[in-house]
Amino acid sequence: MRYLPLTDRDRSEMLAAIGVDSVDALFADVPSAARLEGLVDLPKAKGELEVERAITEMAARNIAAGSVPFFIGGGVYRHHIPATVDHLIQRGEFLTSYTPYQPEISQGTLQYLFEFQTQVAVLTGMEVANASLYDGATACVEAVMMANRLTRRRKAVLSGGTHPHYREVCETYARFVGFELAALDPALGDAEDLTELVGPDISCVVVQNPDFFGEIRDYSDLARACHDVGALLVVVVTEILSLGAIRPPGEMGADIVAAEGQSLGNALNFGGPHLGLFASRDKYVRQMPGRLAGQTIDADGRRGWVLTLSTREQHIRRERATSNICTNSGLCALAFTIHLGLLGETGLTRLARLNHATAVGLAERLERIPDVQLLNRAFFNEIALRLPRPAAAVVDALAEKGVLAGIPVSRLYPNRVELAEVLLVAATEMVTTTDLDRFERELKDVLS
Amino acid sequence: MSALRFTRDHEWVRLDGDFAVVGITDYAQSQLGDVVYIELPKIGHRVEKGKEAAVVESVKAASEVYAPVSGEVADINETLTADPAKVNTDPMGEGWFLKLRFDDPQELDDLMDETAYTRFVAEQH
């Protein structure tokens, strides 16, 4: 087996050095009732060619996004990743290195994490960011728990515009970690008034911008209302590219930003691995979960970086840790850093503008279709439409015609009959005019 | 010189009129290593004997500091924010953490005096 360097001769020599007859002697502590004498009931070893065949066959049965007109968003977005990104992240020194606990031989990792932290902070308009979490949904619940710790209050308000998966994760943690969550019903348009719910018993209000339905709002008034009662404003961003075009949460008075960074550098990957972004204010840094790369100097007085404030983390604080998080999303963060490094100020702004332009083009076409109603007043690259029929069936019909048309909201909110006709459609820079033509034509066809 | 007492958790307390000044001992700071941050309670906050009053963080550890006596926080050593190293260099003096307006002088009775504490530390090894 090509991954196992020991030869039978090596094994014999080593057993002799150890002073046992067989490797079984080294498993003597295993209770005899639990010892497996034979092999488990699984196929035996396969060579590279066979494994490749088997998995390629599974892959071939899926409709890849790039092979059809593709309009699905809902918290995971298809963008073009420059070829450079994937080549760089596959360098063995990045791919196969460990957490940078020995900083002298991990300056590569620590420097890019420092750059990543800076990128996330400037992008979100905040003061400090961590070195990533698992994904946007877990970043969101970590933000709520951080707000609870800072305010010493145990009740959070969650806007109905928050991504349903993020809301569900918050509900799970609320039940078991022990805090109260007032999660509002999903609301289209401006039906929701969060300032009414802000009181001195609230640790934070969580909003998403653009929200799950693609709507963009100014949360500055809400931020003020929260601060007046000593509560915090948490802003969730699921399409990080939007911050290349719209006012960032930091400029609206957000205290914590919990975001999904997948759009930059990372493929769809069927939902994982993705990239949790987490940013806040300097004064709150000691309550931030996750790893932090900090600048310092070495014994020769040269600038370098180390993981810092580790005493908040589980491996030192144990029961009193800010979070039980250990692993971050390192390689995904590197991909983000490289992609955003390539884009830079100009590139990000232009790419965001291109996304918005494509979505505007899509919206203009679709709102002209009879009985199709655009529900957004404002949007970035994703819109919500009300169809004359349940959206799930329309999406299935379009899929059969070779168009991946978007997400029927009923997939995520199956019990909300008032949302059964709502369809979320995203249009990124990957969408061509031909795709738009096809979508418009097939949608008209299905609805007639 | 007022009475100086020590706890088994390596806090010291010194009576100063109506106040009890609290800090951590030289042994505690040597075990912690370089102190990087101290989380102090707010003035006016009540602390109970044996319960957490502050947290002291070093690069490798974070430790609770327990109140040797009960009382109300009258003053905190804010200079430690800018210069946490004082806890390492002068733990019994400039590295003090907080001053309590304490309830009951009898709470000091079960604490160790200097001789007993020195012996206690020697037994730690």
Added chain:
Amino acid sequence: MSDWSRAVGTRPVEDHATTVGTATGNRGLQIEEKLIFEQDSPGRCGVDLVDPLPFRTRLGGLERQGRIGLPGLSEPQIVRHFTRLSQKNYAIDSGLYPLGSCTMKHNPRLNEKLARLPGLADIHPLQPVSTVPGALALIDTLAHWLKTLTGMPAIALSPGAGAHGELCGMMSICAALEARGERRSRVLVPESAHGTNPATAAACGYAVDSVSSNPRGRVDIGALRTKLDTDVAALMLTNPNTCGLFEDEILEIAAAVHAVGAFFYCDGANFNAIVGRVRPADLGIDCMHLNLHKTFSTPHGGGGPGSGPVALAASLAPYAPLPWQARGPDGPGLVEHKEGDAQQSIGRLKGFHGQMGMFVRALAYMMSHGADGLRQVAEDAVLNANYLRVRLESDLSLSFPGPCMHEVLFDDRFLTGTGITTLDFAKALIDEGYHPMTMYFPLVVHGALLIEPTETESKASLDEFVETLKVLAAKARFGETTFFHGAPHYTPRRRLDETAAARKLVLRWCAEPVNQQAEE
């Protein structure tokens, strides 16, 4: 020849180089590289984009104003920047990484190739299920392999990493107890446990009670029995434990835990020692997380991403987090809501379906090894660790006599009186071209040195490592303190001031003097 080299019987490599300064600060292939923020040229861009035709924006008047603050670099500059950064990193591809309980085994590139197939990488989690039957089949296959290897009837695939898996396990246990109408307030954790264990238990509102070890390095079953009562929700155990030892009384431990109606959680970080040879279900375990980035070779990537699926006994299966794998008439599917059999699920722990990219890699790894190969993995891992044990036990201080499993624990008794600490020893090892072993963990011995070679190290590699450690131990015995205290000498950076980093926090670059001062 100095005393220490005479003692070990080697001749040290002569070092002719004196310290020579360079104009650039570079040292041959080791290049000093600024931050990208320090290489900005406004307007420059490393991506060529088309601009849209004029259009009317619909951003609701919330256009971003002013500069974002990102630097502009070209593609060649970005490639050079990150290439230079990579050259400052140690990696499995470069050398042995003997970190205990991390299982730093070879990361196969076949896994990378397959994870990037468009049919797996370029699919969206919310595509109509009918358009991704292959993805669901892959997830189903992975679940089958993991259930068979653990002997458990159910598996939750969504947790994002080991610690997340622990949370999943503890939440499931909590839900199971609630369903029974019980409220228990304590969780027992061995004193040798990894920090995530008590952190997880505390996060779920449990008081953590520590169980001491016996002189043989295993859980003290007498102490455990004293602490076990009907207020204990669970025991969280790592097996083999963090001292590298198999808990030989595990069946008795399981029985004692179950006798009080508590659950037996196993931290599966060390599964590499027993995969294919022991099934956790046969040990009485109710719940065990696996680390795909440890046992199953998915790359560590400088700190992540990981994947922490949790194998569950029948008593906990109803509470598994969403989504569940389902078998419908059309083949494998997903249960995404708390309905039907999944009504009692604890709900979601993460967005979408789990770390699919890591599932592909882990499955490719498992299929490559097969049932026979995986059993060989455990055997070679244990063989390698024991080989290190016998070859080093007279130079370093072995903490527990007798065979170990896949990792071996030493402590700092051999350094007593030398003026050299475990930390110094590890930093000197860096100069010799090795990443140090795990230090100061577990806490049950003083100055711990925990070594896990894994099965992908050759005998020659182990022999070189042994020789290096023997020389270092000899140097320490002969009091070569200057060598150790200044180490490392040859790395891109010398020892870094972690105290300064924590006292004066600089967590990002700013366009202000503070960053320039640090450079001078």
